[in-house]
Amino acid sequence: MNSLINLQMRVLDDEGVKTIFRDTQNRIRSMAMIHEKLIQSDSLIRIDFGQYIQDLCRALLRTFAAAESGVRMSVDAEPVHVPLKIAVPCGLVINELFSNVLKYAFPEPFEGQKEVHITFKENDGQLELIMRDNGVGKRTVRTKSDTSLGRELVELLIVQQLNGSMNIETDQGTRIVLHIPLE
Template sequence: MKSSSMLKGLPPEDAPEFFDTIDTLFLILSTTGKIILINRVCRETMGYSSKEAEGKYFLKLLFKSKVHNLIRSLLEEAKEPPYRTTYEDNWQMQNGCERLISFTVASLRDDSGSTINYTVTGLDITRFRKMEEELWDYRTSLEEQIKQRTAELVMSQSRLSGIMETAEDAIISVNSNQQILMFNQGAEKIFSYSADEVLGKSLDLLMPDGFRASHSKHIKNFGESGQTSRRMLERSEILGQRKDGSVFSAEANISQLEIEGEKIYTAILRDVSERKIIENDLRDSLAEKEILLQEVHHRVKNNLQVISSLFTLQGNSTDDPERLALIRESQHRIQSMALIHEKIYQSENLAQINFQHYVRDLVTEIFQSYQTSAVNVRLSFELEAVLLEINRAIPCALILNELTSNALKYAF
């Protein structure tokens, strides 16, 4: 760079004001490296006043603790074409702190080509370098996290694949067009198809004709419901069809997931044919036992009625008041037990009776038998529904019989 007259030696009075308008660090050095001029940005950045900096050696002022050979070589390099060199280094501030500066040293030459001054222009890149380092650390950390998450994902996918392939239940995924996308080993076992035979084909392949329409409607409604999962067709039976055409009962849960704008439906299905057979057998067996138990209670009640009738015949053959009283008490006890069995065989629940209804019937019957001695007595009931098992109901019935009989016999 050819030097103008104002850069030969000290600049004129208006030169500092001109260089103070420059937004970068700017210095003018003598050929010996002394600072001739330091602009406003450089003064504010490094903390030196013009008086403190000008006349000082550039290397000693801003590189106090450093070996100056490299910086000195920059000045020498600037004397040769292209007459400039760029470098990054820490400049030491007046308070002892350091700032990272990217600076260019250029030589100013006279008409003969001799170097008469140096200019140093610099940019404080401390904050940018710190940001670069933070970004680098963040990138490194992010890469490590990505590696870790990738490894976890691979492991998770491996586990998921293992779970899906070892599951006894059928796991089947389809797209919105009901094309099969996934078919695990459990599905192969249940439907007797291999995955290669069904992948890409319609789900209708796995259902009997009469079930396909209702299933398609269910899938459509589920897709529009906004639910993520639910049990399929809770109120009706689900049917599947094997490769050989045989139909079996099943239960299934369905879920939906949107992947890249496409809905994927996944069903977990279980063959419950054997369970249905067992349930039906148990239901039939239970019905038979209920009928048998009803018959037992009915016969017990009839036998107790026979015993009560025998007591009535015995009472008709005697006029002894004490004997008649004993016979009547015995009849009441028998009737209280007979009424229990009657209520049970008439009930849908053979294990329990509603004791509220029983109390009303038993007390009314005892009361009617004591009408002659309790003419001015009226019955009033305040009862709540209580369910009692038979092993509790019979003792309670006998106690209730005694309490009611004694009350009617001795209280009025």
């Protein structure tokens, strides 16, 4: 699937179209990787979501060639087993949020070490995911005219589909905290 899209991308010369293809490819991959994990796991209904986050974020770093541009990533994720109906929307959300960091947090020229930290754990029947970058944060203020499909998708999935909550702080870089009930 991904290699097919890669092939198609090679014949595109319009940057805008390329961007749409890349983002779509990443969304598809976030779900496809869950199915790969499912096939490899003993349980057909739950996956090790900590390992999934590691793999997904590494794949995104490669897609955005972020390692070459000096972005340092750390993932501190507990091996929590998460049911599929939560894992799939969560994977999409992480894909959106991490893509945003790689796309917007570190516009060049950027002074100092670019860093993104992700922590994931379970506490009292709730999943907690924190994604923090030391990028430009609130200097990129959104206007109403922005077509921000990503933000809408994230809110829809977290709040409506998963009954969770999302908090964003933009004092120093961007820090996003997600809480998602397991039941």
